[in-house]
Amino acid sequence: MTHPFRAPLSFMGVPHVTDPGAARGVILGLPFDCGAHPTRVGARLGPFSIREQSLLLRPWDGDSGINPLEQxxxxxxxxxSVTPGDVDGAMGIIEAAMDIALSGGALPIALGGDGAIALPQMRALARRYPELCVVHLDxxxxxxxxxxxxxxxxxxxxFEEGLIDPRGSIHIGTRRSHMVPGVYDYGRQLGYGIIGMDQLIKDGIDATMGQVRxxxxxxxxxxxxxxxxFDPAVAPGVCTPAWGGASAREGFAVLQALAGLNVVSVDINTISPPHDVGGMSAFLAATLAFETLVMAACGKFAL
Known part of the structure; x- marks a missing residue:
């Protein structure tokens, strides 16, 4: 007799488990947002939408000829299991979930969720990886x-908790309006490198990523x-859109140019389905996750 129940929606239909076991890659959903934005709340729904749109993807990569899901x-x-808006409670739950995702030595790919989910992930990562650095594309x-x-x-x-090495960390893609003054000056005071989108395009992706390495x-x-x-023209369904961002082609080129880095964790966040047109932003996020898996399977990250 056929089993009458269906497994939960998973990324590209891969097995849903509660223990990573011997897997070399794991997907982790972090369905949390602070609920603090005055007009744009919805990133808590991001993981489901990314998984839903991932069903449009096929498992074989045409360039490398491999199936990264199998590899x-x-x-x-x-x-x-977080409660959106409960910031303090969610931080501990996300940190514990990351501990499980990291327990077997796999590469975790977290699906967010708003930008606040970065902190508990870094708390978990910092315990395992001294001198942890951040490449933050935003x-x-x-x-x-x-x-x-x-x-x-x-x-x-x-920075205040000493989780990362800011001298080896960098924010890439910054642009447009901010809610307080002095944001870039403050970031540089902390030790972060900051490369604006205009500078990235002017200097070229390969040259810029060489500086990052x-x-x-x-x-x-x-x-x-x-x-x-990404630009709102290709990713309208995000928490805080800003014109002048990367095209899809440029975004994938940036990812490819990061080959050779010792990437130990990946976070794809801020998809806001209530503001997404036809799921296109979530589909882009799912494709970005797939491309990351291909790079990991091909040995382009020093796992």
Whole structure:
């Protein structure tokens, strides 16, 4: 008799498990947002939408000829059991979920969720990886000179807690308006490198990413991909959109140019389905996750 129940929706239909076992790649949903934005709340729904849109993808990569799902034994751990808006409670739950995702030595790919989810991930990662560095692709630094923990401050709090090495960390893609003055000056005071989107395009992706590799110098990397790195023309469904961002082609080129880094964790966040047109932003995020898996399976990250 056929089993009458269906497994939970998983990324590209991979097995849903609660223990990563021997998997070399794991998906982890972090369905949390602070609920603090005055007009745009919805990133708590991001993981489900990314998984839903991932069903449009096919498992074989045309360029490399490999199936990264099989190569990495990819599994989906499901979602951390968080309550949106409960910032303090969610931080401990996400940190514990990351501990499980990291327990078997796999590469975790976290699906967010707003930018606040970065801090508990870094707390878990810092225990395993001394001199942890961050490559943060975002229209904003998320290291604002303000108090508290929200989606504007995870990298300020990470500096204060000594979780990462800011001298080897960099924010890429910054641009446009901010809610407080002096954001870039403050980030640089903390030790972060900041490369604006205009500079990235002017200097070229390959040259810029070469500078990033020199800055990191072999240290372990938490790769945090805020989807508002992309232009709203291709990713309208994000928490804080900003015009002048990357095209889809440029975003994939940036990811490819990060080959050779010791990437130990990946975070793709800020998809906001209530503001997403036809799921296109979530589909872009799912494709970005797939491309990351291909790079890991091909040995382009020093796992």
């Amino acid at each position: 990495l034994g990819l599994v989906d751990l499901g979602d951390a 229209a904003h630094t998320d290291a604002y000179p303000i108090d508290g923990l929200n989606n504007a401050t995870p990298f300020a709090r990470a 020199d800055r990191i110098d072999g240290r372990p990397v938490y790769l945090c991909f805020d989807m508002d790195f």
